[in-house]
Amino acid sequence: MAKEIETSMRDYFKAHSNLRFIFFGGKGGVGKTVTAGVTAQWLASQGRRTLLASTNPVHSLSGLLSQDVFGKHTPVTGVPNLWAYEIDTKDTIERSKVEIREKIQWFLKFADISTKAEDFVESATMNPAFEESAMFENMIELMLKAEYDSFVFDTAPTANARRLLGMSQVYSLWVNKMLKSREEARSLRELLSFTKKKEKDPLMEYLIGFRDRMERARVLLTDPAQTAFFFVTLPEALPIAVITRFIGWFHEFGIPVGGVLVNMLIDRTQVEASSPDFVKNRLAMQDRYMEDIWQKFEGMVRAKVPLYADEVRGVQSMGMMAEAVFA
Numbered sequence: 001m002a003k004e005i006e007t008s009m010r011d012y013f014k015a016h017s018n019l020r021f022i023f024f025g026g027k028g029g030v031g032k033t034v035t036a037g038v039t040a041q042w043l044a045s046q047g048r049r050t051l052l053a054s055t056n057p058v059h060s061l062s063g064l065l066s067q068d069v070f071g072k073h074t075p076v077t078g079v080p081n082l083w084a085y086e087i088d089t090k091d092t093i094e095r096s097k098v099e100i101r102e103k104i105q106w107f108l109k110f111a112d113i114s115t116k117a118e119d120f121v122e123s124a125t126m127n128p129a130f131e132e133s134a135m136f137e138n139m140i141e142l143m144l145k146a147e148y149d150s151f152v153f154d155t156a157p158t159a160n161a162r163r164l165l166g167m168s169q170v171y172s173l174w175v176n177k178m179l180k181s182r183e184e185a186r187s188l189r190e191l192l193s194f195t196k197k198k199e200k201d202p203l204m205e206y207l208i209g210f211r212d213r214m215e216r217a218r219v220l221l222t223d224p225a226q227t228a229f230f231f232v233t234l235p236e237a238l239p240i241a242v243i244t245r246f247i248g249w250f251h252e253f254g255i256p257v258g259g260v261l262v263n264m265l266i267d268r269t270q271v272e273a274s275s276p277d278f279v280k281n282r283l284a285m286q287d288r289y290m291e292d293i294w295q296k297f298e299g300m301v302r303a304k305v306p307l308y309a310d311e312v313r314g315v316q317s318m319g320m321m322a323e324a325v326f327a
């Protein structure tokens with residue numbers, strides 16, 4: 001087993017020159033947001049118009065960039081070709097609610113059911129997965145609009161993305177079934193109708209549109225030439241366990257795994273016999289887990305990033321981290 005980086009982040013991007021959708025996953029606090037930011041900044045420096053977008057309801061891009069990027073595509077100060085955008089969850093949810101309310105109202109009228117639409121809307125949108133779905137749809141909208149050369153997504157814990165992709169398969173079955181029964185109801189209604197005039201069916205149009213969007217997103221998200229998920233870990237047991245699980249799931253769903261970034265490595269050139277035991281012990285622990293990492297993720301480690309003396313914040317310190325990520 002080679003204990004060295006075989007294909008670096010830089011090599012990976014060179015070999016995948018059409019990569020457009022880049023994601024970062026991993027356990028909480030391991031450095032997903034900063035590595036997403038660093039990657040977006042690097043892509044922009046290569047002349048690619050890049051959007052760094054956060055679909056995580058707990059946004060942190062404004063904090064990372066020391067600039068308000070909430071709710072709109074905002075040019076990042078001092079970085080040509082880079083825009084950042086924290087999706088407004090509240091706005092997304094409100095828009096989805098309005099859309100769903102319209103569909104339900106129309107359906108109740110169509111089916112001659114005299115119930116208030118509100119009750120249905122409430123129960124549909126109280127669903128705990130509703131916010132996640134709304135975010136996912138928002139992300140898909142960005143991907144399909146394709147207004148940038150590359151998109152770097154700072155996502156919520158990646159399990160969600162995987163669950164939603166799983167759900168998209170179920171959605172598709174469900175939509176097809178709905179379409180079939182809508183077709184039947186429609187022809188029956190037309191048969192019984194005296195006027196014989198063809199009616200527009202907004203629910204059906206919505207379902208078809210939704211199914212098409214999901215399908216187009218699935219095609220993009222499973223294309224290794226266009227999409228890559230990178231997993232960030234620390235040389236520690238729990239973060240390694242988390243990404244091991246994620247990578248397994250992603251393989252199962254046919255979503256391309258770009259590789260693994262190891263973050264917060266203690267610089268051994270700074271540790272000597274006289275260093276505090278605390279530091280020496282942590283270094284020994286990291287060495288042990290690095291063995292694990294080389295073995296578990298053979299050929300997939302793309303970068304080793306040192307633990308810096310200070311937090312990574314602002315365009316300048318991101319630039320410094322880029323030297324390690326894109327060494």
Ligand SMILES: Nc1ncnc2c1ncn2[C@@H]1O[C@H](COP(=O)(O)OP(=O)(O)OP(=O)(O)O)[C@@H](O)[C@H]1O
Binds near residue numbers: 033265312
């Ligand atoms: N290599 C590093 N050296 C020093 N500080 C780092 C390093 N990488 C990340 N940090 C700091 O660690 C903290 C967590 O990083 P970050 O916010 O990117 O993690 P995250 O995985 O996005 O967290 P969350 O799961 O909460 O979204 C930040 O304060 C960041 O500045």
Ligand SMILES: [Mg+2]
Binds near residue numbers: 056154
């Ligand atoms: Mg984050």
